[in-house]
Amino acid sequence: MQRFSSLFAVILFAAVLYCPPAFSHSPEIRDIDITLTLLPDGSASIHERWDVCAADGTEWYLVRGNLGDIGIGGLSVSDESGLDYICEDGWDTERSLAEKAGRCGILRKRDGAELCWGIGSLGDHVFDVRYTMSRCVKSLNDYDMLHLQTVSPGLSSPPRHVRVTVRAQGHQLDTANTRAWGFGYEGRVDFRDGAVVFESSEPFVRNSSVIVLLRFDKGMFSSPSVQDRDFSEALAVAMEGADFGGHGSDGSEAGSGFARLLALFVLGIAAMTGIGVWHRSSVRRKILGMKPSEVGWCRDIPFGGDLKASAYTLEKLGEHAGRDTLAAALILRMIYKGQLSVSKDDRGRVELSFAGVSSSTGSSRQSAGAEGMTAGAGSQHGDDPSAEDLREMMLEASGSDRVLQHKEFSRWAGRHAHEVAGWSRRALVRGRDTLRDNKHIYGSAYTPSGRAEARKLLGLKKFLQDFTLMDEKDAIEAVLWQEYLVFGALFGIADKVAEQLKEINPEAFAEVMDYDYPTMHQLILQTRILSAAITNSNAAVAAETAGSAQGLGGGSSFGGGGGFSGGGFGGGSR
Secondary structure: OHHHHHHHHHHHHHHHHHOOOOOOOOOEEEEEEEEEEEOOOOOEEEEEEEEEEEOOOOEEEEEEEOOOOOEEEEEEEEOOOOOEOEEOOOOOOOOOHHHHOOEEEEEEEOOEEEEEEEOOOOEEEEEEEEEEEEOOOEEOOOOEEEEEEEEOOOOOOOOOOEEEEEEEOOEOOOOOOEEEEEEOOOEEEEEEOOEEEEEEOOOOOOOOOEEEEEEEOOOOOOOOOEOOOOHHHHHHHHOOOOOOOOOOOOOOOOOOHHHHHHHHHHHHHHHHHOHHHHHHHHHHHHHHOOOHHHOOOOOOOHHHHOHHHHHHHHHHHOOOOOOOOHHHHHHHHHHHOOOOEEEEOOOOOEEEEOOOOOOOOOOOOOOHHHHHHOHHHHHHHOOOHHHHHHHHHHHHHHOOOOEEOOOHHHHHHHHOHHHHHHHHHHHHHHHHHHHHHOOOEEOOEEOHHHHHHHHHHHHHHHHHHOHHHOOOHHHOOHHHHHHHHHHHHHHOOHHHHHHHHHHHOHHHHHHHHOOOHHHHHHHHHHHHHHHHHHHHHHHHHHHHHHHHHOOEOEEOEOOOOOOOEOOOOOOEEO
16 A cells, blocks of 8 residues: 555656646747937937736847937836836846846847846736937938937847837938838838837847938938948948848849839930830840731731730730730639629629639530630640639628628729739739740740730730721630620720621621620629729829838838848847
């Protein structure tokens, strides 16, 4: 019995050792909210609030390196209990959790400092940290500047949300006296209530940070920190690796936001001198292998019916209709494949419906002849990611009734401009990739087969613009009418194509097109409204991108921001 009791005690002790404690915590930084108030002498009074869960370690620390002539001091810390911590002269990291509790200090280092305080206990905490930084604002030859890393990468846990607000004592910061850029994070920069707000829109990853760059008009500050250079020099360094197009890379050939703006400026000057006109004409001849005027009518479907490859080529030729017509063409093709149905509301207006249709089933209505003409379309008649993405956006916009009502997509696109603009960019990139896969382009140059298909594309556009002039109108195969209307939508002339097809044979029109002419006319109008919404989203994002790169607010850039003071790598619990 005694032996059994001893064995039971050993087992019980082992179980206690190996059971995870009930009070275990998961490390987390839920929110960082920083307010940086600039004073007339160029110094900054900083208040940071950290909402965290400390799962290990004995202290919390912030990295403030690469300070140059910036001085740091005046540290004070309090926590969610209201306790004001004792500020020590220096900081000893080699102490226990209990010894550091309720205490804070600055650990001076060769290239900067670490702001440290004891966490007191594991678990949830809200720390309020205040300190000052002297000579933050730099006096340049033409402007004054603040260029700081306010949140460092490599924190012990990636923050879920970060906001940094910059104010200036005695001044309202707005675009009349200030420009602002944000780097290192996915989010926005906004001028709001006399301040500049840098705020994340996505959770941080390990290498995320917040770097703020602000340009101030002279006369707002009298900073003793003087640098003999112009602001343009600092901006050029910060813009290296920056991309204010936002939301990741699509693998496209576009460069940084700053480079795009510079390119637009150069092209504008070139156009005024006539160089731009010559360049465009030269590009078109290289793509076609001849002058555009030498391309004759063509009744064949180009690029095997691939709409994205065709849209990419039209873009390169400068033959796009000035708006996003790819969506209209894809919608018509989805209708003919049975992936969308057409209905009318109580006022007789055409609506697109998702009720009773599948995204994976093709239409039985499409004839064998049309299948043969477009068999080379590849994903267009199978799984097309761009069509699927467009369909999903339309479905989300349609709401619970799964019916896309009049201008419903336009309202949705206005609230999701970046998502819509991203769809447009990805579609063109996919078109380019298809051309490369099919050996129609090598690098960025069109191959002989690519030039032949490009001539077909431009020839088809010329043909569809006025094929009623043909002597033998009945020779136009009815089996191609649907594809002609789809490409007419891509060219921005679907209404004209439909009208001409109706004139050839009004009876055959409804049979081949599945809808009578009045319904088809409304349907084309609906696709044009949807295309216009996509165009407006592209324009809104482009304007925001230009504004962001010019420091007028808008999106941030994950890359770039070089040349900053402060910050470093690391921080959090240890």
